[in-house]
Amino acid sequence: MCVYVYIYNMYTHTFIYIYTHTYMHTYTYINRHLLLVTLLLGNSAAAETLPIFLDRISTTRAAIFLSVTLILIFSEIIPQV
Secondary structure, X not given: OEEEEEEEEOOOXXXXXXXXXXXXXXXXXXXXXXXXXXXXXXXXXXXXXXXXXXXHHOOHHHHHHHHHHHHHHHHHHHHHO
């Protein structure tokens, strides 16, 4: 399968056209796993750093309560809707 890539150069206001011949099924298979790993690592990093930052601006109990509530809402409930 062929892949056509257009890159826009903002300085010269031109498009760069790249044509590559590759196996698309292998490319998408690798990208799906890379996307999943990236999302999981980002979610874990956000879940671990949120209480640390909230602890600096509020009490410890409020930071724990807010972080658990926000993580529950934004990573568990809203994605299922």
